[in-house]
Amino acid sequence: GEDVEQSLFLSVREGDSSVINCTYTDSSSTYLYWYKQEPGAGLQLLTYIFSNMDMKQDQRLTVLLNKKDKHLSLRIADTQTGDSAIYFCAEKRNAGNMLTFGGGTRLMVKP
């Protein structure tokens, strides 16, 4: 199975908060990332967190990291229709220079 796992789908109403979850398996991960992919486009880095942090906030985005449980989440406050996209979490491990991506969570925002 995937080393990085995400649920496939999330649907929220405009104005609500969205929480996208991710679990990973490698405790040596140094950085964890959230990328956004809009239809027909490449990936855009939203935010990242270093593994010695447990929270990072950037405007409407809040990243929470529970290193003990190897759980990462992305909270989007006041979700807008423009937030509809696929969100990928990814980890960078201590060894090598590769990112390991989850399968992506498709966020649908209903007006």
Place this chain on the structure above:
Amino acid sequence: NAGVTQTPKFRILKIGQSMTLQCAQDMNHNYMYWYRQDPGMGLKLIYYSVGAGITDKGEVPNGYNVSRSTTEDFPLRLELAAPSQTSVYFCASGGAHGNTEAFFGQGTRLTVV
């Protein structure tokens, strides 16, 4: 700024044909990457390069080759296309995937029939 440019955007290949996916970046990044994205899956790293003249295998390199003769260009070569190589291919460039951003191209959708 052009950023990362991939060509072509779409391509249909017959089994056994070969082709080169082009990738160019104008940000003077040392690191460049090729990923493939299969439906419902995350990205898998095919090859990467830490600078001109240096390339390394990623997670799924079989059936592909790369070269990095300049900082700007990082072409991906498929020699004998197989249906299993039907995918969307993304090129990216950036820093050492630390706290620096990786910039992605728009992707090349390849179908092998």
